[in-house]
Amino acid sequence: MFFLRYFDVCLVVASAPLVLIGGMPRLGYACGAGAWLATRAGAALLQERARRTRSAGVRAGLLMAAMMGRVWLVALAVIVARYAGGRDDGIMAAVLVLSAFSVYFVMSLVTRGDAVGPRTGAQGRATPS
Numbered sequence: 310m311f312f313l314r315y316f317d318v319c320l321v322v323a324s325a326p327l328v329l330i331g332g333m334p335r336l337g338y339a340c341g342a343g344a345w346l347a348t349r350a351g352a353a354l355l356q357e358r359a360r361r362t363r364s365a366g367v368r369a370g371l372l373m374a375a376m377m378g379r380v381w382l383v384a385l386a387v388i389v390a391r392y393a394g395g396r397d398d399g400i401m402a403a404v405l406v407l408s409a410f411s412v413y414f415v416m417s418l419v420t421r422g423d424a425v426g427p428r429t430g431a432q433g434r435a436t437p438s
Contacts, residue, residue: 337401
């Protein structure tokens with residue numbers, strides 16, 4: 310289950326040798342991969358923190374911060390890749406991020422890994438955090 314939940318991260322990391330060997334835009338890959346990995350880790354931390362809180366308002370704020378922070382950071386990475394490297398670097402960053410998001414979205418539907426709420430035990434009752 311862990312592998313499926315982080316399949317997008319595995320694909321981003323595994324594509325690095327292909328980018329290097331294939332002579333594809335390295336700056337675009339570095340910007341896109343760095344932004345994706347950083348936002349994925351940050352979102353996982355915020356979602357875990359949201360799972361632990363009892364306040365619905367704090368939970369909503371943390372989840373909103375995770376979602377909006379990811380969007381802004383990834384968009385900024387694509388823009389930086391475009392203007393620091395060139396058009397090809399911007400395209401590379403955008404394609405990498407869109408591909409990673411597509412895999413992440415499908416895997417989150419399959420594993421239901423982003424459901425935030427109290428975790429339940431074997432009897433269906435909430436377990437203490």
